[in-house]
Amino acid sequence: MSAYEYKVVPAPARAEKVKGVRAPEARFARSVENLMNAQAAEGWEYLRAETLPSEERKGLGGRTTQWRTVLIFRRAVRESRRDDAGAPQAAPGAAPDRAAPAEAMPLPGVLRAGCEEPGAPPAGRRLWSVRRGDADGDG
Structure with missing residues (x-):
């Protein structure tokens, strides 16, 4: 079984200025392309993009x-050392062994095909009821 480590990088908020590229869409695409190529050069494989909520002070x-x-990027962790008991140990500085993305616990309100419990309301509805409870002071 392969173990992976993950890296999460903010998506570019602004397009870089590139000589010879004038359209805003093309400049933004070039910004994302440069970021992805830089991560690939370090051995990271692009996995997916996510839009997540962040609660901030106002x-x-x-x-x-x-x-x-x-x-979100990932790369395989090389098992290069073994501890005294002979069990494989990840390389120094590597993330601990984690579940595969398909087996990971889904985030509240994030819909995934085939991850809903039978008879349960849709994830969006559950998220709404949690927010509603917080707004009413119940939670």
């Missing part, structure tokens, strides 16, 4: 939710 006591887009 003013003195308020909070607001900002949606952030991140790019």
